[in-house]
Amino acid sequence: MKLLTVLAVPLVLAAAGAAAGVFYLQSQGVTPRALAPYLLKRTSGHNGVIVGAGQLAASTLLRLDRGAVQAYALPPLTLGAQPEGPPAPAGNERLVASADEARQAIANAAAGDIITFLPGDYAIRGTVYARQAGSADAPIVVRAVRPGTVTIALNAGEGFAVSAPYWRFENLTIRGACRSDSSCDHAFHVVGKAHHFVARNNTISDFNAHFKINGIRGSFPDHGLIESNTLGNTAPRRTTHPVTPIDLVAASDWRIRANLIHDFVKSWGDRISYGAFAKGGAERTVFERNVVLCERALVGQPGQRVGLSFGGGGTGKRYCRDGRCITEHDGGVMRANLVSGCSDVGIYLNSAANTQVLHNTLLDTAGVQVRFSESGATVEGNLVDGALHSRDGGVLRVGDNLTTAIGWLYLGRHPQRVLFAEPKRLDLRWRDAAPRRDGGTGGNDLCGATRGSGAGYGAFQDFHACVQGGL
Template sequence: MKRGVRRGLLLAAVPALAGLAVAAAGLLYLQDKGITPRALAPYVEKRAAGHNEIITGTGNWLGAALRGLDRGDPTRYALPALKVGAQPVPVPAAEATADAVKLVRSVPEAQRAFAQAVSGDIIRFAPGVYRITAPLAATRPGVAGVPIVVRAERPGSVVLEVANSVGIVVAAPYWRFENLEIRGACARAGACEHAFHVVGKGAHFVARNNRILDFNAHFKINGNRNGFPDHGVIEANTLSNTAPRRTSNPVTPIDLVAASDWTIRANLITDFVKAQGDRISYGAFAKGAAARTVFERNVVLCEQKLQGMPGQRVGLSFGGGGTGRQYCRDGRCITEHEAGIMRANLVAACSDAGVYVNSAAGSRLVDNTLLDTAGVQVRYPESSAELDGNLIDGPVTSRNGGLLRLGDNRSSSVAAMYAGLHPQRGLFAAPDAFDLRWDGEPPRRTTRTSSVDLCGARRPATQAYGAFEDFAACLLAPTAVSSAGTAPNSTAH
């Protein structure tokens, strides 16, 4: 080969090699910072916006390409009936004398029953639809072992339509709510803030087997000058929205601030899209110098029916987006949360992190499954998190000095995501359609870190990575689904 030809080839190769070097350096930077394609896409689109059509079009094309590499094509699917969330079988009524049962057939009767309630009362709504235009106020205390219970006899038989910012305010201890359906029905949908506001002295609150739709924060929990509503339980509820929330207020179905020792278990949380303001929303968080919150055996689907919307949606969080000092339990929020546990949760279809640990010390993340999320992010020096037994379709990232202690987990690299490779997602039959049968034998560990999985099944000695052994055990039998009641058409006043 002539010297001139060789020189020409070398000169031609220089730009290509330089381009490869720049690309490699860029990929290393993205890997180091934990910036996934789904996180980079909106940044690219924002930087391209407002320029000429070529730049804007290129930015939009690149954003779509990045999302495609990371998330694939959006797939519509029908969510199967699960054993997680509200169930068609009612929570059974506690034993009570005839005098203790207060049957209510109208909203005024319900208001009187709440105002006159004593420990041991069972306030039972007759079947019907009740339009709530002012909050039902739970201000009378129950006692340990003898709570005040508000319930429907059968799931789906009682609907509370809340045409007010708040449906039920709980400011006294030992109240329990069962088998209710609560729907936001405000003239302006974004004005429906909370189905439940648990505040001040509302400790030992329990909500079980309720279906709650169309609120910004279905459960809002916070302290005030009267105290902090500690030791609550939110269990086996379905929390969702039928449309994006057109509000700049916080959108988080379980919004817990400055209360401690809560257990949030076996809930189904879906479709919490914030359409205005910063467009950042969470499935559930605990923050504000709270402590010892347990999230276990929940299914969180950031986008199930409401897919492809702008904004950042995070699954579960200790710390959320931070708390103003005036709302912190200690008045300072040295840490947003301490000693929290996330165990055997399934978090999927999130445009941002599946789990976000923000200024939260002593967090333990054990046996969770994250699919189609930006993985786990642990941020700021106040944060420390121990991870073990998790199956994470995405990276585990420390940001701004967060401390990670990694045990035996399966996760994916950022570099693989930019190549369109998702090895953890590939363990399942059709995860985009929520078919989470194992595609072959599940990967197993040599140790057991949980005794019960997402579906309520006992774990073997060599348990599978992630939240469940066999997802079929999470599916509700067709006979149970067909026996579920439907909401009545009549309206009680």
């Protein structure tokens, strides 16, 4: 008995030390997936025993937090680019059958022109400039009749540079075709006076920032819409340039809706990337009903990948709307989004005032982080496979959510993740009855259903409705 008592003392002390360590990490908002790369970095360059111990500790932490990370095929979703696009608008149709004809038609466009690519593959070198203005009643539209019939390969730092109002791009397949990833920054650069820009039902791949949106010389491209597009990359981006499929700076009143954003891995430089952000003094951006999959095909890569953000990594003052960036963003809404498979947080608010985070589902992410005293967020109705955390003075107003404390992640416990059939493959049928809440926020859920009183937590009531033909 005395021997057992002697042996028990160090075991109890070790357990107490481990518990204290987990409590401290939880208080600091450090998840296992964040601690793992830190351990690898701190143990690299030492002798083999230390390096091996660091690798073992890191792999154990990732396994507890993330489980098996593997590529998977997506079911055909009702979000993102669809097989049937929007109907043809009325206007003066101009058919183009070559890259030169397209460039000329866009350069000389007038309000009400409908520039239609005939079916085929188009290789366009250099930037195509859209400088003529459409109008509210007669926008300039660039489109394919049917999605999937027109593929445009762009070889330029900026593919389409739009600097005039009321342009719309629809039903196009666009890919970056540069030898160097740093040479294919943007499929679209929406800048200055290009207000009321619309991109709908396009499939765009292999760019650093598929959409770059910013002001210039006191003009800002406000009131834009990016809807029902599929944005992704087929390989990690070997560049030090920013990697963010939707990179919005200093423009206000944008709607980012019903898009599929996936595989935005940055393998050079700081290795930090985002699915989409709005920053630089922007206001009233709405992210709603988007599916953001940080890792679907490109799995197991080093680096930090964040789902959605107001504020991103911050903005240089000269690029801010007010020249000061007192706040990076004000009055934003994130509503009914699904964010999954991120090596960092699913939602990050950096100096983002008056933000509403409502009925989102976050799976296999480090949760939600609200940072800096300028940030204030109301978080209500979300289902988060992780924690809600504020740091550096961020104000977090927490309502009724389903979340998981960070401490549980160090024990490999994921009570929200196990609510679903196979979340790692995006089979998000409920294992049992969906958890319901008393209140509701109205509006549509991820799959388009009306959210009534007593609706469930998170982005959707029945994921079956998000899959074409059902699960």
